[in-house]
Amino acid sequence: GFKDGRGLAAALAFGADGIAMGTRFMMSSESPTPDTTKAEYVKAEVTNIPVSKKLDGLPQRMILNPTLKTLEDSSKAELLFRAVGNSLKYKSQTGMSVSQVIKTAWGMTKNTDMTLGQTLMASNAPMIIQKAMVDGQPSQGVLPSGQVAGVIDELLTCEALITSIVAEAEQSLSRLAQRAI
Numbered sequence: 001g002f003k004d005g006r007g008l009a010a011a012l013a014f015g016a017d018g019i020a021m022g023t024r025f026m027m028s029s030e031s032p033t034p035d036t037t038k039a040e041y042v043k044a045e046v047t048n049i050p051v052s053k054k055l056d057g058l059p060q061r062m063i064l065n066p067t068l069k070t071l072e073d074s075s076k077a078e079l080l081f082r083a084v085g086n087s088l089k090y091k092s093q094t095g096m097s098v099s100q101v102i103k104t105a106w107g108m109t110k111n112t113d114m115t116l117g118q119t120l121m122a123s124n125a126p127m128i129i130q131k132a133m134v135d136g137q138p139s140q141g142v143l144p145s146g147q148v149a150g151v152i153d154e155l156l157t158c159e160a161l162i163t164s165i166v167a168e169a170e171q172s173l174s175r176l177a178q179r180a181i
Contacts (some may be wrong), residue, residue, distance in 0.1 A: 001148040005168020013176055023146035029155040034136030046150030056125040057118030063143035083120035
């Protein structure tokens with residue numbers, strides 16, 4: 001959940017060598033993410049970015065939208081049905097046969113604690129994410145996000161963002177150094 005220089009300074013003060021700011025840079029004016037999708041991120045509220053396992057069985061934070069809501073409200077049978085449909089779409093893109101898709105998914109269930117439906121969905125998760133993040137159809141896909149998206153309300157340029165992060169970090173570290181004296 002890092003978005004600014006204060007967060008960077010805090011992490012450095014705790015001994016980190018740096019921070020990851022994927023959501024923050026994705027929410028920059030220069031990001032290749034479609035504007036329609038970035039608009040959904042800017043509108044996001046912190047309380048509307050839950051952790052879900054419904055996309056592929058792994059816990060991940062996403063902005064609640066119609067697609068995620070449908071996944072969250074789905075029963076195991078509905079998820080399995082959706083997963084099979086999505087796997088058929090995936091099959092057409094990879095050239096795999098139906099039996100190859102099912103065999104691969106079944107094999108994954110033996111090495112993980114994921115259900116067959118989750119493994120089938122996992123194979124298609126990139127395509128569901130692509131709907132929002134590449135195709136610019138945020139309500140048709142999912143919106144992976146750090147919770148920090150709920151407190152970012154402007155799309156700065158990367159130059160302005162880095163300049164701001166450096167200035168805030170320097171100020172914060174300077175204040176921290178003065179307190180240590």
